[in-house]
Amino acid sequence: MTAKIGYLGPKGTFTKLAVDTAFNGETKHSFDTIPECIDAVEADEIDVGVVPLENAIEGTVQLTVDYLVHQVRIPIMSEIVVPIQQHLLVSPDFSGALTDVEEVHSHSHAIAQCHQYLHKHLSQARLCYTSSTGKAAQMVSETNKPIAAIGNKLAAKTYGLRMIQEDIHDFPNNHTRFAVLSKNKASVHINHSVQSEKTTLLITLPSDYAGALHQVLSAFSWRKMNLSKIESRPMKTGLGNYFFIIDVNQPYDDVLFPGVRGELEALGCKVTMLGTYPVYQMDV
């Protein structure tokens, strides 16, 4: 049976670009928000959900991480990494200069990736945040007002917009990681070569004491387990309470990971695995 793939939509988002590159043949369903997409996987309305996880310039997509940690626990089955190029999109009828643009619409992450450009060239324009870059492009296509969207070439094509300025992101090596979420591994078919394997752990420390994080990291370090990311997020139980999300650059195994878990649990930590999965780096 063909898997149903959900993504942060509407058409023309970077998530849709990632989904189109990674999956072919499957049916694709657009969701307006990240929580709606994750909820649909949880409710078995779709088999797979694809949502943004982290951008090279702006960092973690907090909404995705917090939703996966606090609301709905669905394993990460794969990670897709795609290059990100942000363009300034206007209606084909817009004939003014950049200084005539009154508003710039986009997703907060896309706006953040272009802060310097906006500061230098569009300081008069009001910044308006949308649920995705595709949504911003759709809005620009539906009005006669002198407004612009930040988005990709697919959005320009999908909504018939003109790219008034290409490549407006502030740093060149721009990529975003997308999480492929599913309850069932068999639903995820990505026909690309695997670049690496990763395991993401959620670790809660028992209480704030000197050297706690050092002890946690030691459990990985003396086993020579390479970490590619460590990030703390509030537990939402009060100021000063954090959990850590740790990416380990290797797949789960039956010796090292149980060893780490046992050691950390002996220290009073709680360890939860958010996924052990292949990473696919793609050109879109």
Ligand SMILES: O=C(O)C(=O)C[C@]1(C(=O)O)C=C[C@@H](O)C=C1
């Ligand atoms: O709005 C989109 O196009 C998305 O897919 C979301 C998102 C993000 O959340 O980071 C994805 C990639 C880009 O970094 C900008 C926006």
